[in-house]
Each structure stands twice: as structure tokens, then as C-alpha cells.
Amino acid sequence: xxxxxxxxxxxxxxxxYGYAYKLLNNIKKSNMFVGYSAGALVSTILIFDEIKMDxxxxxxxxxxxxxxxxxxxxxxxxxIIRNMFKxxxxxxxxxxxxxxxxxxxxxxxxxxxxxxxxxxxxKEELIQCLISSCYIPFFTGCGRLTxxxxxxxxxxxxxxxxxxxxxxxxxxxxPQEDIRVSFTRIFSIYKNLQIPSYKNAMxxxxxGAEDCKKQTKKQTKKQINKxxxxxxx
Numbered sequence: 001x002x003x004x005x006x007x008x009x010x011x012x013x014x015x016x017y018g019y020a021y022k023l024l025n026n027i028k029k030s031n032m033f034v035g036y037s038a039g040a041l042v043s044t045i046l047i048f049d050e051i052k053m054d055x056x057x058x059x060x061x062x063x064x065x066x067x068x069x070x071x072x073x074x075x076x077x078x079x080i081i082r083n084m085f086k087x088x089x090x091x092x093x094x095x096x097x098x099x100x101x102x103x104x105x106x107x108x109x110x111x112x113x114x115x116x117x118x119x120x121x122x123k124e125e126l127i128q129c130l131i132s133s134c135y136i137p138f139f140t141g142c143g144r145l146t147x148x149x150x151x152x153x154x155x156x157x158x159x160x161x162x163x164x165x166x167x168x169x170x171x172x173x174x175p176q177e178d179i180r181v182s183f184t185r186i187f188s189i190y191k192n193l194q195i196p197s198y199k200n201a202m203x204x205x206x207x208g209a210e211d212c213k214k215q216t217k218k219q220t221k222k223q224i225n226k227x228x229x230x231x232x233x
Contacts, residue, residue, distance in 0.1 A: 001027065004168040007037025007134075007156055010196045011204050015174040017042045018208025021053060023172070026216055034102035034116070034168065036155035040133040041081065044089075044126070047101050051088055057205075059087055061198055078131045085127045094120035103133050104161070105152035114158040174208070 003023075005016050016039055024046065035043035045051050063080055090096070098119045107115040120126040135153040155161055165171060196204075 001031045001169045002167065003031050003033050003043075003170045003172065004165060005033060005035040005039035005042050006171065006173040007035070007039045007154065008174050009038060010194070010201070012174040013038040013041055014196070014201045014204035015208040015211075016172050017045065017053075017056070018205040018210075019172050019212040020046055020208075022209040022212035023170075023216075032100060032102060034104060035133075036104035036161075037134050039172070040103045040130055041085075043101055043103070044085070044097065044130060047097050048090065048093070050090070055088065057202075059084060060201070077134060077136070081131050081134060082127055085130060089123055089126070091123060093123045094126045097126060103129050104155040104158075104164075105129070105132050106155045106158040106161075107152050109151065112157060112159045114155055114161055114164055115152060174204075175211075 003020070005020060006012065008016075020033075020042055033043035033046050035041070045056060063084055101118065103117045105115045105117060106112055117129055120129060132152045133155060
């Protein structure tokens with residue numbers, strides 16, 4: 001089963017993590033997780049059983065506290081991602097993630113089409129791939145990202161991202177915000193990249209888990225009704 005986890009800044013990270021964490025209680029572990037932007041971060045975390053939710057909450061809370069007075073400063077996002085995953089990923093992360101994890105990037109050298117990466121030669125390369133997947137000018141760096149591995153950016157800028165979504169069995173995505181709240185896409189990006197408070201982060205986490213629980217109940221009810229219909233024929 002292929003599961004796509006979408007992006008959407010810090011709110012989507014927590015919501016999607018809560019949803020996916022709950023989902024893993026109801027499906028087999030042998031799945032391929034694919035993500036972009038915040039979804040790539042969540043997908044990577046889910047690959048490793050030894051990374052517990054309490055660890056993620058503690059580490060990210062410490063990082064967010066350290067950067068809470070640096071909102072929207074040049075390059076802060078890349079530094080947060082590097083510090084976080086350098087701490088939580090095992091040394092053999094790239095080997096264990098190969099072909100189990102997929103990270104979507106926008107490749108400006110190929111007409112801004114999506115590029116799916118599923119293999120890495122080192123832990124550092126995997127971390128850089130995550131940074132590339134979350135790369136938005138100014139927030140992660142300046143202009144086009146230049147590194148020795150990818151030279152790509154956030155897949156949200158890809159021209160063919162929507163058409164690729166039909167390839168996945170399950171798509172996890174934080175519900176769209178009301179247009180009256182996000183007046184423009186730029187404002188939405190700005191808003192979603194604000195360092196969240198612990199309270200807001202945990203609210204998004206719980207919302208994701210609750211929505212997954214509700215959706216699972218709906219699916220189970222549909223399956224039961226389908227069986228009853230067959231038996232009554």
C-alpha cells in the first residue's frame with residue numbers, strides 16, 4: 001500500500017503526524033510512505049519504530065522554543081530540519097529507509113516536474129533531501145537551493161503534483177483552511193511557517209488523530225453494510 005502525506009507547514013506536520021500515527025494502528029506496517037514538505041518529515045519519522053511520539057514532542061518543543069523569537073528569519077527552516085533529524089535519525093537511516101520511503105521534490109532543471117527519491121547513500125544525503133523537499137526561498141535559503149545532492153525545492157511548486165496523486169492508495173492531508181482566513185497563497189505560506197506554540201501544536205496533533213478515528217469508523221461501517229447487503233441478497 002502506498003500512502004502519500006502532504007505538506008502545509010507546521011500545522012500540517014502535527015495534524016498529519018497525529019493522523020498517520022493513529023492510522024498505523026489499523027493497517028499493516030509494510031507500507032511505503034511518500035511525502036513532500038511537512039509530509040516528507042512525517043513520512044520519514046514513521047519509517048523508524050524506535051522514534052516514539054513522546055520523543056518527537058520533546059525534541060520539536062525544545063527546537064521550537066529555541067527558535068520562537070526567530071520567526072521568518074533567513075534560512076531558519078533548514079536549520080530546524082537539520083537539527084531535528086540529525087538528533088532523531090539512526091546512523092543507518094538511509095539504508096533502512098531505502099525503497100520504504102519516498103520524498104517528492106520539485107526539479108527546476110526538469111520543467112518544475114516532480115521528482116521522486118527513494119534511495120540515499122548516507123544519512124546526511126537523506127537529511128538534505130528533506131531540506132530540499134521543504135525548500136521555500138528565504139525561509140530555507142535564498143533563490144534556488146544549491147547543494148551537492150539535489151538542487152531542488154518544495155514539491156508544492158511542481159507543475160504535475162496533482163496528477164501524481166492518483167498513484168496512491170491513501171492520501172493524508174490537513175483540511176484546507178477557510179479562504180477568509182488565508183486570503184492568498186502567500187499569506188497562507190507565511191502563516192503556516194510561524195513557529196507554533198506547544199498548545200497549538202498539540203491541538204493539531206489531536207485533531208489529526210481524532211479525524212483518523214472518525215474516518216476509520218466510517219470505513220468500518222461501510223464495510224459492514226456492504227457485507228450485510230451481500231448476505232441479504
